[in-house]
Amino acid sequence: MHETDIEHLRLAIEVAQRAKEKGNHPFGSVLVDADGKLLLEAENTVITERDGTGHAETNLVRLATKIFDADFLASCTLYTSTEPCSMCSSAIVWSNIRRVVFALSGKDFHEKMSIEVTLRLSCRELFATANRSIEVVGPMLEEEAIKVHEGFW
Secondary structure, three states: OOHHHHHHHHHHHHHHHHHHHOOOOOOEEEEEOOOOOEEEEEEOOOOOOOOOOOOHHHHHHHHHHHHOOHHHHOOOEEEEEEOOOHHHHHHHHHHOOOEEEEEEOHHHHHHHOOOOOOOOOOHHHHHOOOOOOOEEEOOOOHHHHHHOOOOOO
16 A cells, blocks of 8 residues: 555545535546556446446546557556446456556445445456456545445435
8 A cells, every 4th residue: 555545545535525416326436647647537427427337437447448548558557436346347457457446345335335236246356357467456445435425325
């Protein structure tokens, strides 16, 4: 864990708060290059866009792959307020992003918010099936990350 990881995770949580304020599910993600420079931010847009695939990480991957090539993305880190779901983890694999840092674990999110989930696969489990190595760091800052969900679900 690096101080820059904490800083970027806190930004992802702020992005999640902005999504919540717009009426969307409170999830947020940011993309950072190898030097720690912020490249992109993305919120969850499931409700406002009426798109079940509008998760923060998937939205971020869509933006990133339009701008950057796969070789560049391999050197980037995706920071996210909550552990990526199976759909988002798959998008991360296809994008070639090789490092993911998350604040709140999916397991704790589902347990603390009493959310029923149909796909109970952690990002680590999914990434382990990929044909490339993806570093995963997390959970970190769980107490801060869970606060954005309070009062929403």
